[in-house]
Amino acid sequence: NAGVTQTPKFQVLKTGQSMTLQCAQDMNHNSMYWYRQDPGMGLRLIYYSASEGTTDKGEVPNGYNVSRLNKREFSLRLESAAPSQTSVYFCASMGVGGRTEAFFGQGTRLTVV
């Protein structure tokens, strides 16, 4: 099935632990995104990648790093998790130029204790 695959779906971390969220799309999209969704805040952009080999900070990048491994894959890493990073994370991808629809992964519900 075409779309965005995001793993894991759920994760519990202790403060200070690290983890990587994986995202892959098979639609040959150039642009990929990582968002976090918190109650009352809506979706906020963490990092994005407009094309393979490029990444840029979004609205809330502190505490995160990303890697655009190739055109398909865009990973998000938490080096030292903090309770403030408890959230639901979504990966998304979009085409370039004509601005295609946005496709989202199923989300990762992360709890940092």
Next chain:
Amino acid sequence: KNEVEQSPQNLTAQEGEFITINCSYSVGISALHWLQQHPGGGIVSLFMLSSGKKKHGRLIATINIQEKHSSLHITASHPRDSAVYICAVDNYGGSQGNLIFGKGTKLSVKP
């Protein structure tokens, strides 16, 4: 400042009612997206539009570029339409990446 405003924030309707959700924005856009998120679920794209009107089944989306306003209509609402509906605008690839999101409208349709 909120560049994308949705109204209402919460909406409760009876099954069969006609529903309207509004989105106003203050930036220049190349397109506007309507998204749907069921409780505990992922986010699904309903529409992407840059002018006029689009229709998928019981859902209709309209946009007025001059007034910077879009509406999402649901005809003959059903309990399975209960979800959060999110408006997002494509801001010509501005500093926040491509999409700026509203905070969503939570719709509950009672049988």
